[in-house]
Amino acid sequence: MILLDPNVTALLYLAAAVFFILALKGLNSPRTARRGNLIGAFGALVAVVTVFFSTRLDNVPLILGAIAVGSGVAAPVARRVKMTQMPQLVALFNGVGGGAAALVALLELPHAEDAWVRVAVVFTLLVGAVSFAGSAVTFAKLQELMTTRPVVFPGLPVLMGAVLLAAVGAAAAVVMGGSLALALLLLLLGLVAGVLLVLPVGGADVPIVISLLNAFTGLAVAASGLVLGNVLLVVAGTLVGASGTILTRAMAAAMGRSVAGILFGAFRGGSTAGSTVMSDRPVRSSSPEDVAVLLGYAQRVIIVPGYGLAVAQGQHTAAELAQALESRGIRVDFAIHPVAGRMPGHMNVLLAEANVPYESLKEMGEINSEFRTADVALVVGANDVVNPAAKTTAGSPIYGMPILEVADARQVVFLKRSMRPGFAGIENDLMFEPQTTLLFGDAKESLTKVLGAVKAL
Amino acid sequence: MILLDPNVTALLYLAAAVFFILALKGLNSPRTARRGNLIGAFGALVAVVTVFFSTRLDNVPLILGAIAVGSGVAAPVARRVKMTQMPQLVALFNGVGGGAAALVALLELPHAEDAWVRVAVVFTLLVGAVSFAGSAVTFAKLQELMTTRPVVFPGLPVLMGAVLLAAVGAAAAVVMGGSLALALLLLLLGLVAGVLLVLPVGGADVPIVISLLNAFTGLAVAASGLVLGNVLLVVAGTLVGASGTILTRAMAAAMGRSVAGILFGAFRGGSTAGSTVMSDRPVRSSSPEDVAVLLGYAQRVIIVPGYGLAVAQGQHTAAELAQALESRGIRVDFAIHPVAGRMPGHMNVLLAEANVPYESLKEMGEINSEFRTADVALVVGANDVVNPAAKTTAGSPIYGMPILEVADARQVVFLKRSMRPGFAGIENDLMFEPQTTLLFGDAKESLTKVLGAVKAL
Amino acid sequence: MDGISLLTITVLAVFVGFEVVSKVSSTLHTPLMSGANAIHGIILVGAIIVAGQATHPWVLAVALLAVVLATANLVGGFVVTDRMLEMFRGRKEKPAKPAPGVGAPGVAQPETKENTEATR
């Protein structure tokens, strides 16, 4: 194999790093986001081709086989995953990246002559392992392989403390002596720490933790770049670490949360575990025809879409209903909460797909003052994002999150299947208010029935 | 003298670079701008102290003396300069920085063994010299040591081309052979090129050219960092080069200009030289009492401040007049054009100083649609920023600049001393319109008289 | 490359990372996270180097595992991000209503705001 000149190699790696920067820049704006992602992929391609042509490598067929296996598994899964499951897939990919960084560091340990390099090794090991195990737990939570509620047990803070202490000890020993056995122990401690870190996080906060672990993996990759003396890994990892940190904070802010609160809140016992059982308090339920009358004779209707609309795939029916109402001269808007659904931007994507005119999509800040002028707020498969407990109940897991003020509307209609709570697992008192009616059933079916009834008015 | 360890030195330089980045970040927002500038000054202090303690230096007393001379001259001038003269002072400081970079490169040439380093040397020489000479010409224009109008002569493009060609030749020869004589020639050619570059630029565009030359000096400093192998110079110079480029484009955009148009427009003969002679077309002039009546019985008045208000130091009187009118129940706003005055933000600074409530300061985009609801637009010492020629006269030097639409107001009153044109040197047809009256006299005096008359109403 | 260079590069990359995402709208949080996630899959380069220099079969096995994992991160990450972003375009192709200033309308929240204000 012809080997590239070291300077050419370095330039190609630098080009890849620049592509990554441009990718992140592109992802900042809807217009350039997709191209940005492609630029990033191109940068990765450049880097991978470069490594093959610049390093004397044995086992090339095996490596190519491993790459084929990795792509062969990941690409189809990524291509076929359902919208609602994307967050957990991102978590999964993030976790395996962290795992890969940890393994690379482990294998480089015997070659790490310098104590400083061993510092980078233990950092990568520990952070990579935390990211791997933590991501696995977030995956399990989002995929509902385990409870989405915070898991706390009495000894948790003590156990976490002990694990971290042991990890620091092991790390110091590895830096001093370079023992492989202790490095394996460190890896194990990192895995345990990752699990303990994520267990107490409530399901609603999981996306933020994914973002945080994403930043962690970035840092691990940067450190592995220091171990291998590879500038590209350093730059790419640092970029992800830094931007991931900012992004985590921005996401937490959008949900009215602080990152520290999410991670340590449960330790401090601040989190009250919500109930997932159905409530049996009396509610006012009504027929599709009743709802159609309410809507058809209103002046102004605000539709609040939520996770339930997404799972029911009811966005097209919702858009049709809005059109039907508008053709009756009624003003209809959609109120978009930033964390409605299961990922930020979920509702925009969903309704965009259903061709809802974008003038009708209103951000929370914009629409909140207008609920008081609305005759009907139609809440379709949403729950937490309209739950007044976020403002009133200090102990609630969603306390502090800004909500859509549907209670200000003259009438509130919920479309949902049952009295089960939403993601955060807490009851919504708004359902028991006098101005509220519920129409039970799958969101898409209910919308279809209401649409039919409106047309028949 | 105790010499610092090279690693410590490198860390201190890195710290200085970080301070510079933080300085630029701070300068982005009014709240942090002043602190940002201080952080930058602190970074510079760290760097200068570091160089003394990390390099084996001879001639230290002389160097300290030179520093004392430089600060002794620059600091008092910077502290005492008048507001209206700040742009030319910035140009001056920028020019001497470019000159210093060129001199450093010249002196390093004999030590530049490597051809690549000599490339950096010739780049610094040429760009530093262009920046020095160009800044000197902008200084002369702004200080009105020479005409502010574009200076063009028939052979200019040819001459410029010849100079650049000669420069390229000399640069190539220096890179090959390292001849000091040719380097001096290159320096000279750079100076000529700098002069030729700025001569054809019209006075109104000079601030943009200062910004561009500022970016040039940054690049020269970065290249000198490559010559000296000094990372701090590389980072700081590149930062200024990059941010200066963006800033230049932003400033040009605010004036409705393109950078290329400014630099090459005059070459292409696109610039019509304006007249600086007074017009003798008939205008309607009036007394302070007339103006007071117009204002005092209006419902809505918009005041348009301009350069003349700044030189007359009339901002406090203008603020008083606004207050007097408001106490009569008249709504008064100030319309701020981004390039009114002699530097961007000039009017905001001026009126802020006079304690005009900031709700009354309206940006151009915000107020332009409101002139049509105004009874009187009071134009105080402004001219170009309200000149409709910017929209109507394709050949005009201000063509394409967005203007304040004072012509939409029912009445327009100009306060100025004479029929002389403004900065761009062109006549303003608005003064001859039927709805326009002029009150001749120094802006501050006129305002004082009008204020007195309003109070007497 | 010496330590100081690497440190300088790291510090500058931190600033680039901070600045580049500091103004993203919440609509794009998920794709941005996912895109950044894909980028750190570049650890694949490290895994390839380690695998290519492995002599002991155990080391090789672990290194190949790292290659598989890193590839999954890299390839899967870019593909899933692309899929997310694909949906963001849905609207451009067949706009329901002709409206001023098209271009990824469903997600361009600032634009939406401006437009609605202008029409009020």
Add this chain to the structure above:
Amino acid sequence: MDGISLLTITVLAVFVGFEVVSKVSSTLHTPLMSGANAIHGIILVGAIIVAGQATHPWVLAVALLAVVLATANLVGGFVVTDRMLEMFRGRKEKPAKPAPGVGAPGVAQPETKENTEATR
């Protein structure tokens, strides 16, 4: 430091420079230009090194001239920027009218806009 390190550092610094100023309001253009202008006065470090290693009197003379010029750029630049920015604060000290959301009001254009919109 090797060429590739310097190149990498330069490229990253370009991105930092671009990003850091990409959202500044026109009110701050002049102070930002002036502040950036001061920063490149750091060529003083280079001038000091050259002067400190000069042996020939002519070289020393030119180098000392460079020191003087660079110092003027550096010191004068920071001082003049500070003076400009000082005026931007004028208003905070004695507000003419009590108004919501104080803080460098005269120049905070985005704030001004929000506030006026809120009061309409």
